[in-house]
Amino acid sequence: MGPGDTLAITVFDEPELAVRAKIAQSGLIQFPLVGQIMVLDKTPGQIADEIEAALLDGYLVNPGVTVTIEAYRPIFIKGAVNRSGRHEFLFDLDVEQAIAIAGGLTDRASRSKWFIVREGEKIPASAKTQVMPGDVIIVEESIF
Structure with a gap:
């Protein structure tokens, strides 16, 4: 809790x-x-x-x-996604599913520079990283 x-x-x-x-x-x-x-x-x-x-x-x-x-408290998704902001937390949610809830990646989104801020700590994330209530998911832009 x-x-x-x-x-x-x-x-x-x-x-x-x-x-x-x-x-x-x-x-x-x-x-x-x-x-x-x-x-x-x-x-x-x-x-x-x-x-x-x-x-x-x-x-x-x-x-x-x-x-x-x-x-549960919501999650937040920001960065290179189509609908950044506050989203409802769902059980067994991973980063890939959270990005889908946020409308998917933008054209400029990085496919590997994803992070989760949890309890003040920024940690690298992958598609299958589990999301917890209150997490902030950050999808960085790819540098071309």
Whole structure:
């Protein structure tokens, strides 16, 4: 989980505790009765366990908490593609597929100078490099 991802949280037989929460830059979400919860880099199961433990502490007898990822933060594609900008993240997306989502390469696009900026680090990418939520894909122009 990371900032910008949206979670759907439900508690069995407690409709008033159903929450749709977008993760803040700080990595926190707000949940009724519990308050703020740090969810950064946790799995949905870990988050559900943490909420269950908090609800067991004086609120509910047998809370069944389910956490699902409703939406991931977008990816960004810039450079020598036909439709640069913000695009929806999809599971099992690689760089080649992301470029296709961005309308393909322009005539001047490099076929080898592709990069991903992930967590502030610019790394070389190939067609089959996996894309993660929040990645910025850069396709440089070819120098003729």
